[in-house]
Amino acid sequence: MSARPALRHRLAERGVDRQLLLLLPAALFVVTLFIYPFLYGVGLSFQPTRGGMLGAYREFFTDAYLRDTILTTLRLSLPAALLNVLASVPIAYRMRGRFRGKRLVTTLLVVPITLGTVLTAQGLLNFLGPTGWFNRTLLSAGLVDAPVRLTNNFWGVFFSLVITGFPFAFLLVLSYLSGIDPSLERAAATLGAGRWQRFRRITLPLLAPGLATTFCLTFVLAFSVFPSAVLVGDPSGTTRVMSIAAYDAAYVRYDYPLASAVAVLMGLVELLVIAAVLGWRALLYTGTTAGGKG
Amino acid sequence: SGPGQDTDGEVPAKPGRAVTLNILDVAGNLQLTQGMIDDFVSHNSGVISRVTYSKSPAPELVGKVKAQQNANRVDIDLVLTGVDGLSAGIEQGLWNPLLAKYADRLPAVRDYLPGAAAMQKLAGDSGVTVTYYPSGPLIEYLPAKVPNPPRTAQELLAYAKANPGAVQYARPSNSGPGRTFLMGLPYLLGDQDPTDPTGGWDKTWAYLGELNKYVTLYPSSTGETMKNLANGSARIIATTTGWDINPRVLGTVPKEAAVGTLEGFHWVTDAHYAVVPKGVSTDKQSAILLLLAHMLTKEQQAKAYDKGYFYPGPAIKDVDLAMAPPESRAAIGEFGRPEYAGLIAGHPLEVPLGAKQLVAAFDRWDREIGGAKVAK
Amino acid sequence: MTAAATRRPGTPAGRPGRFETLRLDGVSRSFGGHEALADLDLTIRRGEFIALLGPSGCGKSTALNCLAGLLPLTRGSIWQDEARLDVLPPERRGFGMVFQNYALFPHLSVRRNIAFGLQMRKVPRAELRRRVDEALRLVHLQEQAGKLPGQLSGGQQQRVAIARAVVLEPSLVLMDEPLSNLDAKLRLEMRTEIRRLHQSLGLTTVYVTHDQEEALSLADRLVVLRAGRVQQIGPPEQLHAEPANWHVADFMGYRNLLPLTAGPRRGAGIVVEIEGHELVGTPVGDPAPGSAVMAAVRPEDLIIGPGLPATVEVVEYQGREVAVEARTAGGIALSLLSADRPAVGDRIAVTVEPRRLLVFPS
Amino acid sequence: MTAAATRRPGTPAGRPGRFETLRLDGVSRSFGGHEALADLDLTIRRGEFIALLGPSGCGKSTALNCLAGLLPLTRGSIWQDEARLDVLPPERRGFGMVFQNYALFPHLSVRRNIAFGLQMRKVPRAELRRRVDEALRLVHLQEQAGKLPGQLSGGQQQRVAIARAVVLEPSLVLMDEPLSNLDAKLRLEMRTEIRRLHQSLGLTTVYVTHDQEEALSLADRLVVLRAGRVQQIGPPEQLHAEPANWHVADFMGYRNLLPLTAGPRRGAGIVVEIEGHELVGTPVGDPAPGSAVMAAVRPEDLIIGPGLPATVEVVEYQGREVAVEARTAGGIALSLLSADRPAVGDRIAVTVEPRRLLVFPS
Amino acid sequence: MAARRSIVATPAAWLVWGAVVAFFVFLAGVISSVVVSSFGTRWFDTWLPLGWTTSWYAQAWDEFTLLPVLIVTLEVSALVVGISVLIGVPAAYVLARRAFPGRRLLYLLFLLPILMPPITYGIPLATVLYKYGFAGNLSGVVLANLVPSVPFVILTMTPFIEQIDPAVERAARMCGAGTRQVFLRILAPLLVPGILAASILVLVRTVGMFELTFLTAGPDSQTLVVALYYSMSAAGIRAQQSIDAMAVIYTAMMLVLLVLALRFVNPTQLVARVRDEGD
Ligand SMILES: Nc1ncnc2c1ncn2[C@@H]1O[C@H](COP(=O)(O)OP(=O)(O)OP(=O)(O)O)[C@@H](O)[C@H]1O
Ligand SMILES: Nc1ncnc2c1ncn2[C@@H]1O[C@H](COP(=O)(O)OP(=O)(O)OP(=O)(O)O)[C@@H](O)[C@H]1O
Numbered sequence A: 001m002s003a004r005p006a007l008r009h010r011l012a013e014r015g016v017d018r019q020l021l022l023l024l025p026a027a028l029f030v031v032t033l034f035i036y037p038f039l040y041g042v043g044l045s046f047q048p049t050r051g052g053m054l055g056a057y058r059e060f061f062t063d064a065y066l067r068d069t070i071l072t073t074l075r076l077s078l079p080a081a082l083l084n085v086l087a088s089v090p091i092a093y094r095m096r097g098r099f100r101g102k103r104l105v106t107t108l109l110v111v112p113i114t115l116g117t118v119l120t121a122q123g124l125l126n127f128l129g130p131t132g133w134f135n136r137t138l139l140s141a142g143l144v145d146a147p148v149r150l151t152n153n154f155w156g157v158f159f160s161l162v163i164t165g166f167p168f169a170f171l172l173v174l175s176y177l178s179g180i181d182p183s184l185e186r187a188a189a190t191l192g193a194g195r196w197q198r199f200r201r202i203t204l205p206l207l208a209p210g211l212a213t214t215f216c217l218t219f220v221l222a223f224s225v226f227p228s229a230v231l232v233g234d235p236s237g238t239t240r241v242m243s244i245a246a247y248d249a250a251y252v253r254y255d256y257p258l259a260s261a262v263a264v265l266m267g268l269v270e271l272l273v274i275a276a277v278l279g280w281r282a283l284l285y286t287g288t289t290a291g292g293k294g
Numbered sequence B: 001s002g003p004g005q006d007t008d009g010e011v012p013a014k015p016g017r018a019v020t021l022n023i024l025d026v027a028g029n030l031q032l033t034q035g036m037i038d039d040f041v042s043h044n045s046g047v048i049s050r051v052t053y054s055k056s057p058a059p060e061l062v063g064k065v066k067a068q069q070n071a072n073r074v075d076i077d078l079v080l081t082g083v084d085g086l087s088a089g090i091e092q093g094l095w096n097p098l099l100a101k102y103a104d105r106l107p108a109v110r111d112y113l114p115g116a117a118a119m120q121k122l123a124g125d126s127g128v129t130v131t132y133y134p135s136g137p138l139i140e141y142l143p144a145k146v147p148n149p150p151r152t153a154q155e156l157l158a159y160a161k162a163n164p165g166a167v168q169y170a171r172p173s174n175s176g177p178g179r180t181f182l183m184g185l186p187y188l189l190g191d192q193d194p195t196d197p198t199g200g201w202d203k204t205w206a207y208l209g210e211l212n213k214y215v216t217l218y219p220s221s222t223g224e225t226m227k228n229l230a231n232g233s234a235r236i237i238a239t240t241t242g243w244d245i246n247p248r249v250l251g252t253v254p255k256e257a258a259v260g261t262l263e264g265f266h267w268v269t270d271a272h273y274a275v276v277p278k279g280v281s282t283d284k285q286s287a288i289l290l291l292l293a294h295m296l297t298k299e300q301q302a303k304a305y306d307k308g309y310f311y312p313g314p315a316i317k318d319v320d321l322a323m324a325p326p327e328s329r330a331a332i333g334e335f336g337r338p339e340y341a342g343l344i345a346g347h348p349l350e351v352p353l354g355a356k357q358l359v360a361a362f363d364r365w366d367r368e369i370g371g372a373k374v375a376k
Numbered sequence C, D: 001m002t003a004a005a006t007r008r009p010g011t012p013a014g015r016p017g018r019f020e021t022l023r024l025d026g027v028s029r030s031f032g033g034h035e036a037l038a039d040l041d042l043t044i045r046r047g048e049f050i051a052l053l054g055p056s057g058c059g060k061s062t063a064l065n066c067l068a069g070l071l072p073l074t075r076g077s078i079w080q081d082e083a084r085l086d087v088l089p090p091e092r093r094g095f096g097m098v099f100q101n102y103a104l105f106p107h108l109s110v111r112r113n114i115a116f117g118l119q120m121r122k123v124p125r126a127e128l129r130r131r132v133d134e135a136l137r138l139v140h141l142q143e144q145a146g147k148l149p150g151q152l153s154g155g156q157q158q159r160v161a162i163a164r165a166v167v168l169e170p171s172l173v174l175m176d177e178p179l180s181n182l183d184a185k186l187r188l189e190m191r192t193e194i195r196r197l198h199q200s201l202g203l204t205t206v207y208v209t210h211d212q213e214e215a216l217s218l219a220d221r222l223v224v225l226r227a228g229r230v231q232q233i234g235p236p237e238q239l240h241a242e243p244a245n246w247h248v249a250d251f252m253g254y255r256n257l258l259p260l261t262a263g264p265r266r267g268a269g270i271v272v273e274i275e276g277h278e279l280v281g282t283p284v285g286d287p288a289p290g291s292a293v294m295a296a297v298r299p300e301d302l303i304i305g306p307g308l309p310a311t312v313e314v315v316e317y318q319g320r321e322v323a324v325e326a327r328t329a330g331g332i333a334l335s336l337l338s339a340d341r342p343a344v345g346d347r348i349a350v351t352v353e354p355r356r357l358l359v360f361p362s
Numbered sequence E: 001m002a003a004r005r006s007i008v009a010t011p012a013a014w015l016v017w018g019a020v021v022a023f024f025v026f027l028a029g030v031i032s033s034v035v036v037s038s039f040g041t042r043w044f045d046t047w048l049p050l051g052w053t054t055s056w057y058a059q060a061w062d063e064f065t066l067l068p069v070l071i072v073t074l075e076v077s078a079l080v081v082g083i084s085v086l087i088g089v090p091a092a093y094v095l096a097r098r099a100f101p102g103r104r105l106l107y108l109l110f111l112l113p114i115l116m117p118p119i120t121y122g123i124p125l126a127t128v129l130y131k132y133g134f135a136g137n138l139s140g141v142v143l144a145n146l147v148p149s150v151p152f153v154i155l156t157m158t159p160f161i162e163q164i165d166p167a168v169e170r171a172a173r174m175c176g177a178g179t180r181q182v183f184l185r186i187l188a189p190l191l192v193p194g195i196l197a198a199s200i201l202v203l204v205r206t207v208g209m210f211e212l213t214f215l216t217a218g219p220d221s222q223t224l225v226v227a228l229y230y231s232m233s234a235a236g237i238r239a240q241q242s243i244d245a246m247a248v249i250y251t252a253m254m255l256v257l258l259v260l261a262l263r264f265v266n267p268t269q270l271v272a273r274v275r276d277e278g279d
């Protein structure tokens, strides 16, 4: 009778108790359905058709056409994710309070979530294309002499990332933001902090962990961009992202080891970026956002 | 077709019991053949009780079939594919070489058109050609905007030079006309070995590189080149017989668009195949053989005329437009081009590149032509 | 940082501006039809210590928030000398505030919570350090300076909130029940400390509390609220001895409120009858004979002695004295304090001096 | 709903199980090395009202949370009769709790907050309604029943929290400063109400407070804590009259603590000298002559009369009496209560009865 | 007063609202160009199509056997959203609230499926599912889609849970609520905005997830995106307008789901209702 509780207490103090069982379904799920297939894939990347264990990786890094996809991908996804998160903050901040039509504006801002890649791609091609409404407007307004090229290049993909990624970011940021106790800002106001300082010193730090998560999620979505990189991008040039290289290897050349290697490298690059962001997040305050009792 | 069913044994003449067939189309072939299949099923419900159709882009096909075969549970019974899926599957050993043993159950294979017969050779015993067309390369333009279309490859280059951005073809790996243009160039330019894109295409690569200077855009789909032709942002695009007729039927391209040929071109033909993955039960194999035999009859083949989708379409000899369904005849009567018969008869037919060479060609095109834009 | 800061010097909040009077003129605030605060008129003179006193939910916090600028007014205006104040945002009014729910910044250490307002005012670093240290000492939190608010006990949190407001030496300090979570001993100490600060820094203070003892001991003037309306404004002695109506009396510690009928006048006094016994009280607000009245008396003024008989029901130990709850034959509950300790069930009789029994119209 | 509910009958929490004793045995809790509560031994008898008393941060809430099962113990054990309790999760101990910071469910109306525990216990709908209505009446919140907690004032919220706990009639009620946010009047009423409930429902109650008055009046026994350690356990009279050490005395209202040197014994008393004046006090814990001692006296026991001279510094109005802060020539601050009202600056002299001056070793 | 204050903040407000309006105009252009095109007979170099028709919709409806596909899509997405919330929220709770050995490792484990492109694990995953008879039907599609969805929910929900005052849970426990009830009665309602946000994101990902769905789908368990992605990028000739029509159908369906979701719970409503005093 006394030995069991003792162990239990010792474990409890280290934070191990029955509540951790709640983790079990998720952990079990990920281990059975992800880890095995994933390790298989990683293993595959070390069994290339030629060049020994690391052949696939060597091929990736010696071939500039493959290697450059890393930079291409980052050049697209980092700015897009940053823009999505940064633009969401002021908009969500404005929309925190109560005002008429808030629901409508929120709903409208969230609409792009429903678009899907195909409609976005078609829409961008139609709207921004050389004879689309956008260029027509510019031309008839006399702002430009020749149609501006905004599709089948970097900008097309970038716009599609913003259209699909921004609502995600906005929705998350708005929810995180409304979880912050408004009396904190009021306290700051009575202490002489103006709008900007209240935001900068109180709201932003409390929001930052949420922003980090939001950034990670939008970044991941942007990083693995595939259909729009092909459909509205320039898939052999400026928007040849890593997923296109992986796709080519897997489904065009049927070189699965190389495809796995590219995919593993994709994951690694993402992991590096996210580790940096989450590492930064770990330094932040992440507790309750209430200001005290009540 | 779960485990435990016979998949390797002798294929009976008729399935023991009516089967359900799961057909996967990765080539857009059902547009032509769904009518034939439905016709068979409605008359032979004792052989095939039900058919389910699904569609997907070709590249994902191999992964899916592989996953099923690894798990010993194949539930795709029949695949309709183009050359790419066919040869990828052959390379990976996915297909059941049905013809090796049961060619006699498909007597129609002896009646293929010469071009179709050549295409069938590519498939070996692993697939059966069901539809065929000579494809291209052709060029398409609006006569109002291009009164004097180029007649040779050099003229095309000169035209592109004089009108930067006016000539367009889609990224070859995403587009049939794009790849037909690519594969047709070695013949047009008299390259050393038109079947070896790495060693024998010097003139082709030089030509494409030169042309690249005046091409502003390689769209990711043929459809988009068509749209650009229609709205005037491109003047000359690469096309094929099917891509010439069908979009005009659909209204994506103005009816008055015209096609032209470049002097000395060879047709680079194309076909669709029916293949059976390994691991499909013998009952189903038997049903499939009966179905294919039906599809290769002349009456059924006539349906392949469609609305010019794969013009002409039939793989079998002596299938006249007159045998086709009335809508087909009407559409082709209005939008078809009488000159095609002469062109098909008057120019050599070549089979397309094998999968390996084609991939090598795509890769080189991506790096040197499409990817060169990065450096600019 | 930019617009607000550069515009500041011209406003009343420029330097914590000393004012002569602060005038609330018909200040009202409704929440969806319900008037939480109605027509508050009050002139606060520089250096005064005002306590807002009233039961829970009477609108004290609402009044304070209106004054701070955190709640827009529904009606009325606020004037600082001749300048209209209610149009300014809170950060430009230059007031300090202690919130009822603390509202500490959860991500800043105690030290940085306290330093926040000074940083906003761009106080030089050395002075900032000095003043924060002083404030920490004041609230006995030197050792917790590095902790986050979430790691403090309730009382410690409240002390941080106090330190954060007073460190600014603002022209007006608003406090919303700042001592409510402190322990009794510290509460007494802090009470004296707040009063001392108020005097030595020359602060003007508006202090919300529901503790009449606290209000009486701290304030120069008390404002008693009930259901959003002012009941009485005056210095502590006046409220304590001469509550304006029975609600105020109730709140000022007249725990025994007896609904009776007014009898005839007897000299300056008035006769009321309770269960056959006649008591003489002091009329307030001229109750008409025969009308319903409310007779009010404090527990400490009910004396055990010949008079109204009652039975002891509860005896609570309170140190030197005991609190006794007794019930008359007619079922009226009486609270009294007693130096002796009667037993539960004892029969006693109680009486009261006429000047200690206030009789209000009810 | 399934596992927990069906297993319950066998456990102590089955039906709000009445127990005879609840024994805390060396209960300790550290937070990262710092012992917030150390070696608490306490036996609670059924029906008892125990108050945990101590200054802010002394570990009262920690003790309560350990008892509730919300904090795992670092050392020690808790026994309910013969059953070990500290291994059970909080929801199976069958206790009720009122939290210091309310902890109301922000998404549920007042009524549904109160009904929550009854729903968890699957009380039939009609009884649930009746009991919730009763609880609402008890805390005077009938009119707010439909509101969300966020729409209530601080005091109203606290009352919801009290109602939520007592509606369950649990075998042990834990209260963490439940009255600290109520206004003074309601606090007195609720205090009596809690005591009444405790008796009528036959509850056993552990009550945390920092208000010694509250503790004295409510509890059968008091536990005085300081820095996580028990200082004294005993009934109110004992703690009030005979604090075990000067820390307890300090907390029990002996506001004047004078660090002096022990003189010779005089009868049962002991002489201490302060600025040349001799005072006689009662020794507690045998201080050796010549050693440093702490002399403790309550403000109400310091009498203005021939003795130690001092100058009046602060006079605070407190209703019937005034609180006076005076300073001796040697700079010692003295607090006393006085019925007359001296003026600031007046010179007075103070004295104290020997039995009212406690002398502790320091 | 309120009006005066908002004038003070004009420049920033104008900028923000300007950006929002610009975004909407852009968005409206993108969407309506597709909608217009899907109703046009032919549309070349003009502002509007030459004629109007609904035949593209009829054609899309027939050709892709849209009705069953829509039903499958709804089933799959509802199951995936439901299960991933059920599994993911408790895990997120433990990760947000508790410190225990191996927590970081576990976090990484949950992060990986989101980071790793399905190419790495898709085919082996499909093999495993086929082996145990899950693939080729609805369950396979659901299971495969859960792989990235569960971690997605965990990652989204963690900050939400961190924001909720732990004392509220303790109070519920003291009222006799077990872990399950604390979750269902207290946390779930408080987390509704977060769950809703996470659900919408998972829904979109699931409806839009081509690869895993295709690899594990059987003939009767294709989702809309498989059909749609096919029509967009498969070989063969297809009228732009019919693709546009498909895309509009897809979007309309998602929009209906979203509007339904927003009808029941406004993403910011719950938290805001509790905290939005005055102002
Ligand atoms: N945001 C709000 N929405 C609706 N009603 C409110 C709001 N804030 C306060 N009230 C109501 O206004 C009245 C006054 O509230 P207030 O907070 O000013 O009381 P208080 O005097 O400070 O009480 P306490 O001493 O309990 O803090 C109460 O009835 C309360 O329910
Ligand atoms: N979660 C925690 N982490 C670290 N230290 C803590 C934690 N909770 C409490 N403490 C510390 O333990 C000590 C006792 O805290 P506790 O909350 O029990 O005090 P208390 O007696 O209830 O005080 P109060 O009357 O102010 O509520 C304090 O010094 C506090 O800082």
Ligand SMILES: [Mg+2]
Pocket: C060, C061, C062, C100, C176, D153, D154
């Ligand atoms: Mg209040």
Ligand SMILES: [Mg+2]
Pocket: C153, C154, D060, D061, D062, D100, D176
């Ligand atoms: Mg506490």
